[in-house]
Amino acid sequence: MTNIGLIISxxxxxxGLLWLFILALKGREVDRRIIFIxxxxxxxxxxxxxxxxxxxxxxxxRDVFYKIENLPEGSNILLSYDYGPSMAPEVEPMxxxxxxxxxxxxxxxxxxxxxxxxxSLIATAIDSIIKREFPEKINxxxxxxxxxxxxxxxxxxxxxxxxxxxxxxxxxxxNLDSVPIFKxxxxxxxxxxxISIGGGFPGVKEWILFAGAPGNIPTAGGSAAVAxxxxxxxxxxxxxxxxxxxxxxxxxxxxxxxxxxxxxxxxTPGIAMMGPQTLAHLVVMAFIVIGNIAFFVNRRRKP
Amino acid sequence: MANSKRISAIILxxxxxxxxxxxxxxxxxxxxxxxxxxxxxxxxDAFFITIAAFLxxxxxxxxxxxxxxxxxxxxxxxxxxAAYWMCVGFWSTLIGNLVPNISSSxxxxxxxxxxxxxxxxxxxxxxxxxxxxxxxxxxxxxxxxALAWIVGTTSxxxxxxxxxxxxxxxxxxxxxxxxxxxxxxxxxxxxxxLSSTGQFAMTLSNWVIFIGVFCGLIYFFFSKEHKGIxxxxxxxxxxxxxITFGASFGYTVMGRVSLLVGRLTYLFRDWLGLIS
Amino acid sequence: xxxxxxxxxxxxxxxxxxxxxxxxxxETWGEDFSLFFDIIAVFAFFLGGxxxxxxxxxxxxKKKKDxxxxxxxxxxxxxxxxxxxxxxxxxxxxxxxxxxxGSLFQLLYDWMFNPLGATMYSLLAFYVASASYRAFRAKNxxxxxxxxxxxxxxxxxxxxxxYATGWIxxxxxxxxxxxxxxxxxxxxxxxxxRAIMIGIALGVVAMSLRLILGVERTYLGMxxx
Numbered sequence: 001m002t003n004i005g006l007i008i009s010x011x012x013x014x015x016g017l018l019w020l021f022i023l024a025l026k027g028r029e030v031d032r033r034i035i036f037i038x039x040x041x042x043x044x045x046x047x048x049x050x051x052x053x054x055x056x057x058x059x060x061x062r063d064v065f066y067k068i069e070n071l072p073e074g075s076n077i078l079l080s081y082d083y084g085p086s087m088a089p090e091v092e093p094m095x096x097x098x099x100x101x102x103x104x105x106x107x108x109x110x111x112x113x114x115x116x117x118x119x120s121l122i123a124t125a126i127d128s129i130i131k132r133e134f135p136e137k138i139n140x141x142x143x144x145x146x147x148x149x150x151x152x153x154x155x156x157x158x159x160x161x162x163x164x165x166x167x168x169x170x171x172x173x174x175n176l177d178s179v180p181i182f183k184x185x186x187x188x189x190x191x192x193x194x195i196s197i198g199g200g201f202p203g204v205k206e207w208i209l210f211a212g213a214p215g216n217i218p219t220a221g222g223s224a225a226v227a228x229x230x231x232x233x234x235x236x237x238x239x240x241x242x243x244x245x246x247x248x249x250x251x252x253x254x255x256x257x258x259x260x261x262x263x264x265x266x267x268t269p270g271i272a273m274m275g276p277q278t279l280a281h282l283v284v285m286a287f288i289v290i291g292n293i294a295f296f297v298n299r300r301r302k303p
Numbered sequence: 304m305a306n307s308k309r310i311s312a313i314i315l316x317x318x319x320x321x322x323x324x325x326x327x328x329x330x331x332x333x334x335x336x337x338x339x340x341x342x343x344x345x346x347x348d349a350f351f352i353t354i355a356a357f358l359x360x361x362x363x364x365x366x367x368x369x370x371x372x373x374x375x376x377x378x379x380x381x382x383x384x385a386a387y388w389m390c391v392g393f394w395s396t397l398i399g400n401l402v403p404n405i406s407s408s409x410x411x412x413x414x415x416x417x418x419x420x421x422x423x424x425x426x427x428x429x430x431x432x433x434x435x436x437x438x439x440x441x442x443x444x445x446x447x448x449a450l451a452w453i454v455g456t457t458s459x460x461x462x463x464x465x466x467x468x469x470x471x472x473x474x475x476x477x478x479x480x481x482x483x484x485x486x487x488x489x490x491x492x493x494x495x496x497l498s499s500t501g502q503f504a505m506t507l508s509n510w511v512i513f514i515g516v517f518c519g520l521i522y523f524f525f526s527k528e529h530k531g532i533x534x535x536x537x538x539x540x541x542x543x544x545x546i547t548f549g550a551s552f553g554y555t556v557m558g559r560v561s562l563l564v565g566r567l568t569y570l571f572r573d574w575l576g577l578i579s
Numbered sequence: 580x581x582x583x584x585x586x587x588x589x590x591x592x593x594x595x596x597x598x599x600x601x602x603x604x605x606e607t608w609g610e611d612f613s614l615f616f617d618i619i620a621v622f623a624f625f626l627g628g629x630x631x632x633x634x635x636x637x638x639x640x641k642k643k644k645d646x647x648x649x650x651x652x653x654x655x656x657x658x659x660x661x662x663x664x665x666x667x668x669x670x671x672x673x674x675x676x677x678x679x680x681g682s683l684f685q686l687l688y689d690w691m692f693n694p695l696g697a698t699m700y701s702l703l704a705f706y707v708a709s710a711s712y713r714a715f716r717a718k719n720x721x722x723x724x725x726x727x728x729x730x731x732x733x734x735x736x737x738x739x740x741x742y743a744t745g746w747i748x749x750x751x752x753x754x755x756x757x758x759x760x761x762x763x764x765x766x767x768x769x770x771x772x773r774a775i776m777i778g779i780a781l782g783v784v785a786m787s788l789r790l791i792l793g794v795e796r797t798y799l800g801m802x803x804x
Contacts, residue, residue, distance in 0.1 A: 030712070032709045032713070033366065033367065035705070035708055035709045035712050036366045036705045036708070036709065038708065039560075039563070039704060039705055039708040040563075040567075040705075043560065043563050043564055043567055043704075044567055044571075047564065047567055047568060047571055047578065048571065048577060048578060050578060053737075053738035054738070055738070056741075058757075058761055059761070060761075060765075084696060085692060085693040085694075085695075085696030085697040085700075086562070086696050086697060086699070086700040087562075087700075088565070088693070088697060089561055089562050089564065089565020089566070089568075089697060089701075090558060090561040090562065090565070116387065116388045116391035116392060116395075116624075117387070117391075117688075117692075117696075119391050119395070119676070119677070119678045120678040120685055120688040120689070120692075120693075122678075123676060123678045123679065123680060123685060124680075124689070127680050145676070147395055147676065148391055148392075148395045149395055149396055149399070149400070149617060150392045150395065150396045150617050150618075150620040150621045150624070151396070151613070151614075151616055151617025151618075151620045152620075153457070153460050153461075153464075154456060154460070154613040154614070154616040154617045154620070155613075155617055157460055157596075157609065157610065157613040158610045158613050158614055158617075161606065161610060162610065165610055165614060166400070166614065166617075167399075168399060168400070168403055168415060168416050168418070169399065169415060169416065169674070171675075171676035171678075172671065172674065172675055172676055173414050173415065173672075173674025173675065175416050199558075208468060209464040209465065209468045209469070210460065210464055213464075213467065213468040213472065214464065214467070214468075224558050225554040225555065225557040225558030225561065226554060226555050226558040226559075228554055229547070229550050229551045229554050229764065229768055229772060230551075230772055230776075232764055232765060232768055232769045232772055233473055233476070233769055233772050233773040233776050235765070235769075237472070237476050238468065238472060238476075244554065244764075245554060245557045245558055245561060245736070246557065246558075246561040246564075247557065247736045247737075269568075272568075273561060273564045273565070273568075274737065274738060276560070276564045276567075277557065277560055277561065277564065277737060278737040278738060278739050280556075280560040280563075280564075280704070280708075281556065281557070281560070281733045281734070281736070281737050281739075282739065283708065284556050284560075284707070284708055284711045284733065285730060285733055285734070287708060287711040287712035288711045288712070288715050288726060288729075288730075290712065291711065291712045291713060291714075291715065291716070292715075292716055292717055292726075295716050351686060351689070351690035352690070354690055354691065355689075355690045355691070355693075355694040356694075358691060358694050358695055358698070359694050359695075359698045362695065362698040362699055362702065363698065363702070365702065366702065366705055374645060374648050375648060375651055376695060377648075377699075378648040378649065378651045378652040378655070379651050379652070379655045379691065379695065380655075380691075380692070380695035380696065380699065381631070381652050381655075382631070382651065382652040382653060382654065382655030382656035382657075382659065383655045383656070383659045383687065383691055383692050383695070384692060384696070385627055385628045385631045385656055386628065386655070386656045386657075386658075386659035386660040386663060387659055387663065387688065387692055388624045388627070388628075389624045389625055389627075389628045389660065389663070390659070390660065390662075390663025390664055390677055390684065391663070391677060391678070392620070392621035392624040392625075393621065393624075393625075393663075393664065394663070394677045395677075396617055396618055396620075396621045397618065397621050400614065400617065400618060401618050412673075413673060413674065414672065414673055414674035415674065423611065423615075424615075424618075426615055427614075427615035427616075427618035427619050428618070430615070430619050430622075431618060431619050431621070431622030431625075432622070434619060434622045434623060434626055435622060435625060435626055435629065437626055437630075438626065438629050438630060438633060444581050444800075447581070447585045447798075447799050447800065448584055448585050448588060449619055449622070450585065450798060450799075451584075451585030451586070451588035451589045451592075451798075451799075452588055452589075452592055452615065452616060452619055453616060453619060453620070453623075454589050454790055454798050455588060455589035455590070455591070455592030455593040455596075455790075455791065456592055456593075456596060456612060456613060456615075456616035457616075457787075458589070458593045458786075458787035458788075458790040458791050459592060459593035459594070459595065459596025459597050459609075459612075459787070459791065460596055460613070461783050461784075461787050462593075462597060462783070462784055462787035462788065462791075463596075463597060463600045465779075465780040465783040465784060465787075466780060466784050469776050469777065469779065469780035469783075470777055470780040470781065470784070473773050473776055473777050473780070474777065476773075477773065496750040496751070497750060497751040497752070497753045497754060498749055498750055498751070498752050498753065499752045499753045499755070499758040499761070499762065500752075501750075501753075504753045504762070507766075508762065508765065508766040511766040511767055511770060512766055512769055512770045512773075513770075514770075515766070515767055515769075515770025515771060515773075515774070516770045516773045516774050516777075518774075519770060519771055519773070519774025519775070520774050520777060520778070522774075523774065523778045540774070541721060542721070542724055543767050543770050543771045543774070544771045544774070544775075545721045545722075545724040545725040545728065546724060546725070546728040546763065546767040546768060546771060547728075547767065547768050547770075547771025547772055547775070548725050548728075548771075549724065549725040549726060549727065549728025549729040549731075549732070550728050550729070550732050550763055550764060550767075550768040551768075552725070552729045552732075553728070553729045553730075553731075553732025553733045553736065554732065554736075555707065556707050556711075556729075556733060557732075557733075557736055559700075559701070559703040559704040559706075559707045560704045560707075562697060562700050562701035562703070562704060563701040563704035563705070565697060565701065566694075566697055566698050566701045569694070
């Protein structure tokens with residue numbers, strides 16, 4: 001399916017690009033809706049033919065993976081869902097992969113969010129991942145959802161010294177003092193790893209600035225591609241590692257599958273999305289090349 | 304004019320008919336699926352799946368041109384998102400943090416643990432109410448008091464954190480060895496390779512980082528004219544910044560395309576069932 | 580009152596938060612002030628909602644352009660608000676998660692908010708492609724460097740980069756496009772972003788000081804001198 005799909009994709013898009021190139025050389029204006037159709041096809045065709053490729057983790061992703069992997073069993077990992085629907089297709093594969101990995105290693109997972117939209121996403125993740133794939137995990141013992149608090153960096157400034165000042169209960173109204181997982185947890189400094197997944201404000205940067213760096217707590221990030229380049233200066237001293245965009249998610253999923261055979265059949269949306277991603281990138285590059293060639297040719301043509 | 308109204312009416316009828324047809328077909332599909340949860344849930348879920356698909360297509364219709372369906376979806380989004388943030392903020396922070404510190408009867412009602420009466424918590428309550436006065440044109444000036452608290456908090460928090468993490472640490476992290484794994488000139492040339500993990504590549508990386516940061520900062524120094532050596536360094540800084548922006552553009556393309564892939568996956572898989 | 584009180588509030592809050600880093604006895608005050616900020620932030624959400632209602636009811640009342648769609652906005656707002664504030668269809672009691680599975684709030688989020696928000700942003704993919712064709716021109720050396728870097732990243736962040744240059748031997752592996760992409764991100768991109776970050780940090784520090792000391796007063800509005 002992949003090979004046939006690849007051939008059809010390249011044929012359809014290749015012929016179209018050639019036609020576009022000829023039009024551009026003739027100096028004819030191309031309606032932007034034609035461009036839209038191209039990019040739509042470049043994404044749709046590989047999706048329909050399920051074109052996918054194998055992935056290999058890069059060092060910055062491997063660093064996050066092996067940080068979680070090498071933590072002693074039962075370590076405290078905090079996951080912060082700092083994103084909304086605008087970033088979900090990119091970063092949800094990452095958050096699901098982190099959740100699976102942490103639970104497979106029997107770490108204690110503390111889930112929260114600095115974006116209000118994260119609360120609904122956490123509820124979905126708990127239902128679709130934890131309750132379905134890890135039914136033996138107990139809420140309040142192996143994982144806990146403490147939900148959203150408004151204030152962004154204000155929240156971090158409080159919980160870095162005292163969790164209970166900010167969070168009295170979990171999202172279901174259960175007092176944190178009566179929850180086994182929170183026994184002995186006073187603040188973020190009791191966490192062994194902080195993972196922020198997002199790409200806006202507040203996001204990975206705020207977790208590093210207001211929690212990781214001041215509290216000297218290892219911090220990792222899963223970021224939308226738009227924000228990922230801005231986070232590289234923090235690597236590796238202030239940030240353990242970073243999953244940048246859907247590629248980062250795909251690399252993490254591939255590493256997870258490699259190390260954990262039980263995840264061989266897990267859904268891998270990150271890897272699945274790389275097929276359409278690849279073709280779309282090719283099309284964008286072709287557009288830039290065609291546009292530039294046409295520009296220079298037509299410029300030379302004009303007196 | 305009458306013609307365009309007629310066309311609009313026909314399009315509306317087609318949209319509604321397609322919606323109803325899609326709903327019915329989806330409900331049958333869901334009822335016949337292995338995960339069948341009953342007729343009512345199939346009808347309800349089919350309705351929601353179809354609504355989501357039609358709202359998606361309504362937004363996509365903007366690519367052709369602005370139209371009433373897009374405007375409908377856009378206005379619906381604005382209303383829903385404003386209410387969403389209000390509700391989550393209300394339950395998580397007002398009920399979760401304010402109520403337990405100001406009222407035992409409210410704490411009992413909302414079933415949150417009462418932490419005792421703390422008069423200091425009336426400060427954010429009053430300031431919050433004051434903030435709402437912004438809606439009044441006559442008394443809106445008083446909302447500046449609450450705004451002042453917000454500005455003071457962010458300024459106070461940001462000053463130290465940005466200085467420590469984004470300035471001091473970043474400068475410190477730039478002091479990196481410019482000769483990596485140095486064992487002498489002989490071993491350097493005898494083991495020379497262009498391997499990505501080799502000594503040459505790592506040394507080159509460190510030089511690029513050091514010079515890049517230095518020249519980039521020189522570019523941003525506008526108090527001195529960019530001439531001579533300073534001008535050359537500034538030029539190098541621009542090139543480094545151009546590479547930075549190019550990398551950001553590449554990642555931006557990746558990010559935006561991922562979002563499109565996500566939506567099309569929903570349409571093809573969840574709505575149309577063309578892919579599993 | 581209009582000027583002095585807010586300036587004083589800004590000064591006190593800012594100074595306390597700075598001192599809380601250095602003096603442990605003030606740390607509790609700093610936490611409390613942050614907590615108060617978080618509570619006030621929720622009222623800002625309510626302000627946003629209230630402003631939305633005000634603007635759209637005015638549009639309906641004055642029958643401005645597209646006033647019919649304002650009805651949709653207000654209806655959507657009220658339905659979502661009712662679903663969230665009253666926890667309609669919520670399987671739990673009053674203390675349950677507002678976004679509990681099966682609640683009307685979560686259903687509206689999953690099937691309306693989520694698709695609308697995601698699709699709105701996915702439109703950008705089309706505009707980026709259109710901009711690539713129409714606007715990105717290698718007119719000078721700087722633009723050419725930018726485009727070359729973009730190409731390396733676009734190719735390197737997909738499996739095509741490996742397929743295209745995977746044949747290059749290990750001793751020259753820095754020339755393999757994926758490795759080149761990694762190198763671009765961890766070297767020149769890092770350098771450029773760090774330079775920008777340092778500049779922004781200095782700007783933030785300067786602006787924060789100006790705000791705390793009352794030199795910068797634009798947040799108080801246009802009628803304050």
